[in-house]
Amino acid sequence: MKALQALVELPKGWTFGSVQxxxxxxxxxxxxxxxxxxxxxxxxxxxxxxxxxxxxxGYDCKDLGLIEPAPFCIS
Structure with a gap:
């Protein structure tokens, strides 16, 4: 999770909760x-x-190259 958090500048006082x-x-x-x-x-x-x-x-799984459903996809 820290590796991902280092890639973006989150607003002050924010952090990442769960990662899927x-x-x-x-x-x-x-x-x-x-x-x-x-x-x-x-x-x-x-x-x-x-x-x-x-x-x-929400993201379109097809646009991401995913054929299986993902919790962050809307289709």
């Missing part, structure tokens, strides 16, 4: 005084490691 992983994707749930329902999404590639992908409240 599917294949080479990880969604981190931000925890803070004004946190919404979105997640920070990260993608892992061999050689490059974890990279920040974006933040939002």
């Amino acid at each position: 992983c599917v294949k080479d994707w990880a969604a981190a749930d931000p925890q803070g005084p004004t946190a919404g329902d979105g997640v920070y999404l990260f993608h892992f590639t061999a050689g490059a490691g974890w990279k920040y992908y974006g933040e939002g409240s």
